[in-house]
Amino acid sequence: MSSVLTSRQENYSQWYNDLVLKGGLADYSAVKGCMVIKPYGYGLWENMRDQLDKMFKDTGHQNAYFPLLIPKSFLSKEAAHIEGFAKECAVVTHYRLKNDPNGNGVIVDPDAKLEEELIIRPTSETIIWSTYKNWVQSYRDLPILVNQWANVVRWEMRTRLFLRTAEFLWQEGHTAHATKEEAIAETEQMLDIYAQFAEEYMAMPVIRGVKTANERFAGAIDTYCIEAMMQDGKALQAGTSHFLGQNFAKAFDVTFTDKENKIEHVWATSWGVSTRLIGALVMAHSDDQGLVMPPKLAPLQVVIVPIYNKKDTEATQRIDDTVAGILKELKAKGVRAKYDNDDTTRPGWKFAEHELRGVPVRIAIGARDLENKVVEVARRDEKTKETVSLDGLTDTIQNLLADIQSNMFNKALKFRDEHITKVDSWEEFVKVLDEKGGFVSAHWDGTSATEDKIKEMTKATIRCIPLDNPQEDGKCILTGNASKERVLFARAY
Amino acid sequence: MSSVLTSRQENYSQWYNDLVLKGGLADYSAVKGCMVIKPYGYGLWENMRDQLDKMFKDTGHQNAYFPLLIPKSFLSKEAAHIEGFAKECAVVTHYRLKNDPNGNGVIVDPDAKLEEELIIRPTSETIIWSTYKNWVQSYRDLPILVNQWANVVRWEMRTRLFLRTAEFLWQEGHTAHATKEEAIAETEQMLDIYAQFAEEYMAMPVIRGVKTANERFAGAIDTYCIEAMMQDGKALQAGTSHFLGQNFAKAFDVTFTDKENKIEHVWATSWGVSTRLIGALVMAHSDDQGLVMPPKLAPLQVVIVPIYNKKDTEATQRIDDTVAGILKELKAKGVRAKYDNDDTTRPGWKFAEHELRGVPVRIAIGARDLENKVVEVARRDEKTKETVSLDGLTDTIQNLLADIQSNMFNKALKFRDEHITKVDSWEEFVKVLDEKGGFVSAHWDGTSATEDKIKEMTKATIRCIPLDNPQEDGKCILTGNASKERVLFARAY
Numbered sequence: 002m003s004s005v006l007t008s009r010q011e012n013y014s015q016w017y018n019d020l021v022l023k024g025g026l027a028d029y030s031a032v033k034g035c036m037v038i039k040p041y042g043y044g045l046w047e048n049m050r051d052q053l054d055k056m057f058k059d060t061g062h063q064n065a066y067f068p069l070l071i072p073k074s075f076l077s078k079e080a081a082h083i084e085g086f087a088k089e090c091a092v093v094t095h096y097r098l099k100n101d102p103n104g105n106g107v108i109v110d111p112d113a114k115l116e117e118e119l120i121i122r123p124t125s126e127t128i129i130w131s132t133y134k135n136w137v138q139s140y141r142d143l144p145i146l147v148n149q150w151a152n153v154v155r156w157e158m159r160t161r162l163f164l165r166t167a168e169f170l171w172q173e174g175h176t177a178h179a180t181k182e183e184a185i186a187e188t189e190q191m192l193d194i195y196a197q198f199a200e201e202y203m204a205m206p207v208i209r210g211v212k213t214a215n216e217r218f219a220g221a222i223d224t225y226c227i228e229a230m231m232q233d234g235k236a237l238q239a240g241t242s243h244f245l246g247q248n249f250a251k252a253f254d255v256t257f258t259d260k261e262n263k264i265e266h267v268w269a270t271s272w273g274v275s276t277r278l279i280g281a282l283v284m285a286h287s288d289d290q291g292l293v294m295p296p297k298l299a300p301l302q303v304v305i306v307p308i309y310n311k312k313d314t315e316a317t318q319r320i321d322d323t324v325a326g327i328l329k330e331l332k333a334k335g336v337r338a339k340y341d342n343d344d345t346t347r348p349g350w351k352f353a354e355h356e357l358r359g360v361p362v363r364i365a366i367g368a369r370d371l372e373n374k375v376v377e378v379a380r381r382d383e384k385t386k387e388t389v390s391l392d393g394l395t396d397t398i399q400n401l402l403a404d405i406q407s408n409m410f411n412k413a414l415k416f417r418d419e420h421i422t423k424v425d426s427w428e429e430f431v432k433v434l435d436e437k438g439g440f441v442s443a444h445w446d447g448t449s450a451t452e453d454k455i456k457e458m459t460k461a462t463i464r465c466i467p468l469d470n471p472q473e474d475g476k477c478i479l480t481g482n483a484s485k486e487r488v489l490f491a492r493a494y
Numbered sequence: 495m496s497s498v499l500t501s502r503q504e505n506y507s508q509w510y511n512d513l514v515l516k517g518g519l520a521d522y523s524a525v526k527g528c529m530v531i532k533p534y535g536y537g538l539w540e541n542m543r544d545q546l547d548k549m550f551k552d553t554g555h556q557n558a559y560f561p562l563l564i565p566k567s568f569l570s571k572e573a574a575h576i577e578g579f580a581k582e583c584a585v586v587t588h589y590r591l592k593n594d595p596n597g598n599g600v601i602v603d604p605d606a607k608l609e610e611e612l613i614i615r616p617t618s619e620t621i622i623w624s625t626y627k628n629w630v631q632s633y634r635d636l637p638i639l640v641n642q643w644a645n646v647v648r649w650e651m652r653t654r655l656f657l658r659t660a661e662f663l664w665q666e667g668h669t670a671h672a673t674k675e676e677a678i679a680e681t682e683q684m685l686d687i688y689a690q691f692a693e694e695y696m697a698m699p700v701i702r703g704v705k706t707a708n709e710r711f712a713g714a715i716d717t718y719c720i721e722a723m724m725q726d727g728k729a730l731q732a733g734t735s736h737f738l739g740q741n742f743a744k745a746f747d748v749t750f751t752d753k754e755n756k757i758e759h760v761w762a763t764s765w766g767v768s769t770r771l772i773g774a775l776v777m778a779h780s781d782d783q784g785l786v787m788p789p790k791l792a793p794l795q796v797v798i799v800p801i802y803n804k805k806d807t808e809a810t811q812r813i814d815d816t817v818a819g820i821l822k823e824l825k826a827k828g829v830r831a832k833y834d835n836d837d838t839t840r841p842g843w844k845f846a847e848h849e850l851r852g853v854p855v856r857i858a859i860g861a862r863d864l865e866n867k868v869v870e871v872a873r874r875d876e877k878t879k880e881t882v883s884l885d886g887l888t889d890t891i892q893n894l895l896a897d898i899q900s901n902m903f904n905k906a907l908k909f910r911d912e913h914i915t916k917v918d919s920w921e922e923f924v925k926v927l928d929e930k931g932g933f934v935s936a937h938w939d940g941t942s943a944t945e946d947k948i949k950e951m952t953k954a955t956i957r958c959i960p961l962d963n964p965q966e967d968g969k970c971i972l973t974g975n976a977s978k979e980r981v982l983f984a985r986a987y
Contacts, residue, residue: 031568031624032612035561040640043558063533064540068525069614069645069661070584073591075524077600087591091563092602093614094587096649098566098580107570109585109611118602119525121562121586121614131524141838147533152562152645156589168562345634 006357008289013233020283021162024292024358034160034167038276041358044300046170046276050150052202052298053172053274056194062146062174067128069152070119075127078252082126085219089156091121091167121154126220126245126271129175130253137177137267139258144187145177163280164237164494171275177267179259181246184268188244191272192225195240203278204295204409205229205285206417207239208440208489210465215452218271222246228464228489230417231284234438236464236491239281242272280494285413286382292359293381295409296402303331303338303398304360306351308367311344316368323371323391327364330395336402356381361405362398382409423487430478434461434492441490444475446482455479461490499850501782506726513776514655517785517851527653527660531769534851537793539663539769543643545695545791546665546767549687555639555667560621562645563612568620571745575619578712582649584614584660614647619713619738619764622668623746630670630760632751637680638670656773657730657987664768670760672752674739677761681737684765685718688733696771697788697902698722698778699910700732701933701982703958708945711764715739721957721982723910724777727931729957729984732774735765773987778906779875785852786874788902789895796824796831796891797853799844801860804837809861816864816884820857823888829895849874854898855891875902916980923971923983927954933984937977939970948972954983 006023007015021027026042038046054064070093077083097113100106122128129147136142154168174191178184192209199207207227217224221243229239247266250256255267286293296302305327307320324340331338341351348365355363365377376394379386382405389397420439424430433441445451445463455478456462466488475484499516500508514520519535531539547557563586570576590606593599615621622640629635647661656662667684671677685702692700700720710717714736722732743749743759752758779786789795798820800813817833824831834844841858848856858870869887872879875898882890913932917923926934938944938956949955959981968977 028625028628030561031565031621032561032563035563037561037625038559040556040558044556046559047557063537065533065536066531066539066663068523068528068530069647070525070528072524073600073602076591083591083600087593087600090589090591091586091612092588092591093584094602095585096583098569098576098583098585098613100580107566107576107580109566109587119584120591128524132521132530135521154562170559 048298062148065147071128073118079220082220086123091154093119123155130249134255143179148174173273176270188242188270192242202297206414210467213463218243236493240274245269291357294359296361296406303362304355305364442487443478444484446477464489541791555641558640564621566611572713575713579616584647586612616648623742627748633672636672641667666766669763681735681763685735695790699907703960706956711736729986733767738762784850787852789854789899796855797848798833798857933982935980936971937968939975957982
């Protein structure tokens with residue numbers, strides 16, 4: 002119930018946890034850092050997955066599946082890659098349990114030690130490129146446009162539901178190309194798909210950009226990203242698309258014969274988004290009454306609540322019959338709708354519950370409404386209600402859903418744009434970070450050392466160098482050294 | 495190409511491996527016992543998954559996701575369960591790698607040893623019931639009807655592509671109920687859904703039955719199963735549905751307050767099918783020329799191959815235009831169709847390739863056909879061709895796909911029924927197993943000892959006691975002891 006939510010003002014972090022738990026999206030599990038995704042949260046993920054999957058397939062990608070376990074030696078083949086992932090690897094060392102000879106239950110069987118340890122994939126570049134070696138001989142075998150939906154494990158010490166968990170669900174695209182240009186075009190295309198998905202489906206505006214060397218994926222030449230802004234003024238990286246150059250092809254010796262009969266290393270990309278997007282969606286839109294779901298992804302778009310007078314069985318029947326007709330029409334138009342006629346709870350309780358769960362539209366219908374041929378329609382985003390004619394109700398609802406979707410985007414866009422602040426001095430930089438938050442657009446001298454120092458001093462990182470960034474001469478806010486463009490700093494999830 | 499396939503006669507096992515590898519379904523991986531599911535094989539799995547998922551949701555189930563890793567102590571809480579799975583557990587003992595101080599690359603960091611080892615789920619009863627404990631207080635919280643699509647790991651020593659792999663993909667339903675009757679009804683309902691899926695979609699007839707104690711799932715009171723017959727006369731367990739009684743509720747102390755305010759343990763079921771079904775589908779239908787895919791699940795249902803005379807560019811254009819129209823109509827009817835106009839390979843090569851991959855219908859179209867307003871249509875199951883009018887081609891193809899689907903089922907059913915043999919003596923029993931194979935319907939004295947002995951002597955196991963099994967007095971083929979019904983024996987995958 003909404004009354005038990007912590008408010009954003011009071012404790013943003015607690016508000017988020019309350020929402021995820023009480024909104025029915027997820028639960029803690031008995032395994033440190035791992036979460037249970039509950040049916041409502043998984044329904045949201047299914048809608049996200051299905052839409053992304055369609056976008057991947059429309060651009061020529063196919064799904065495949067590669068092993069969960071990666072030999073330790075594979076992970077080590079690309080130097081930057083192992084450097085980036087070594088500290089968070091779950092390691093399988095044995096393949097059998099046995100009864101403890103001392104009678105203390107079950108123990109790991111010391112005789113079942115693996116010759117080489119296996120790592121639970123933190124990402125699959127190495128196992129996939131070891132496979133691509135067998136799939137590619139000639140330019141005719143390229144491109145390979147493959148995506149995988151999978152679970153991965155990165156042993157994080159500090160975890161947060163959806164935002165940072167030891168195990169998470171994601172998709173990882175891994176493509177192989179004959180030329181550098183084609184691989185870069187793929188990297189950019191997939192970034193555009195992520196941006197389109199975030200904006201059109203999640204109603205969450207994003208900035209497209211390139212990461213600095215410090216924030217680059219371990220093993221990439223360039224990491225492109227989309228960055229979103231949360232309501233507490235912190236940034237959130239929502240998706241990344243990597244141009245890997247020939248790094249993995251060289252590590253796994255994947256070569257092909259080109260049209261001129263020359264042998265070349267293959268060019269690679271990889272790109273991924275994860276269940277982290279659910280955390281982003283929650284934090285971008287929700288309010289102190291609960292979740293606010295964008296209609297295009299909401300597991301349930303419309304809920305209909307009857308206002309019964311139980312003594313009047315005839316009116317009750319009339320309500321049920323009318324709702325049956327409404328539901329049928331809505332479902333025929335592809336609207337995800339449900340009749341909540343559970344008679345063990347009262348309408349007020351249901352209203353609060355559906356508000357908490359962020360159902361975009363609620364329809365309430367009572368005997369007197371019926372006489373007047375109207376229903377009460379409430380929208381979750383603005384928490385407004387109006388009386389609406391039963392005539393043309395399906396059209397009204399469809400228009401309303403579209404309106405909610407665009408209103409949510411516009412609200413988030415306005416907030417985001419109000420939270421990009423240009424600053425030209427260190428004092429201003431720190432003040433904006435501390436008092437206002439959001440993205441701070443500032444000059445930087447281009448060195449990792451300066452970036453590290455700024456991070457150390459303020460906890461802000463460079464979220465990205467936006468694509469199509471205007472070039473202008475300026476001076477680094479920290480060192481005063483010359484700079485050719487502004488970059489976006491923020492504290493981030 | 496089909497010419498490189500081993501024939502079934504020559505070496506059935508090799509024929510199967512050839513088909514899976516050369517048909518593009520899967521590949522071996524660098525990790526012992528783990529496979530790579532290639533795009534064509536994964537496309538087949540997606541069609542299977544989507545259909546099953548719809549059937550689950552139509553019967554009120556929702557998807558959720560539980561952790562990959564299970565604390566060792568959880569797995570041990572149900573005695574029969576740990577007994578059944580202990581010998582095939584992949585065990586995570588550490589969570590970090592580090593640079594070898596001796597300079598030999600990367601090693602497991604001994605300082606990052608887990609306090610309690612984690613097991614990669616071989617199945618999820620224990621982690622799920624440890625979660626359900628928090629979800630259930632009252633009868634109002636029941637039933638819980640949850641399914642999970644996931645990967646699991648069982649460390650098998652002898653593996654075969656799809657049929658038995660260390661990691662496989664599956665779904666596992668885990669439901670919780672207030673009464674025994676309701677849980678049994680759920681177990682039976684899910685068995686029926688599996689049987690319906692196998693027969694209507696995979697075109698694979700199955701026998702529904704109950705397992706004997708020897709073959710029961712570790713932790714179940716009763717295991718229901720569907721059993722299929724492969725072309726080499728070996729049986730294959732295609733799906734199982736378990737009535738778990740209160741075993742897991744007791745192990746994890748999951749209780750609820752019933753309507754009379756009494757505290758009771760919750761009743762459980764679990765049920766699953768896996769990527770093993772792909773192996774079953776391949777072995778049930780394919781032939782010496784390659785895969786034969788049932789139309790309802792085929793990733794590609796219709797392929798259109800142009801017969802160009804390249805000098806005649808005008809005719810080539812006419813063919814392309816005609817095919818564009820055909821494709822548009824087929825796709826509008828939901829037929830998965832593709833135009834294979836790759837001009838680097840010849841029609842004969844394409845014919846063999848699509849035959850190998852089991853595409854149900856092939857349409858060939860040349861300039862002369864066009865003049866006569868006809869095309870050549872070949873069906874994969876019977877390897878027959880006929881000339882068909884362009885008029886009403888979409889209807890013709892849709893009818894043909896339906897006909898292929900039912901023809902494949904009927905063929906498999908005839909084969910299966912011819913391979914159920916009643917025997918009443920030990921000599922006959924052994925002779926049928928050795929010379930004919932298939933299911934052997936015989937009397938058994940009902941003891942595990944006899945079943946073990948028969949398995950030891952013949953490698954045959956009791957596949958199931960069929961549901962609605964006729965009761966008849968008889969004598970056990972091995973011991974001569976009294977028996978009330980026949981059971982089905984077979985050698986099995």
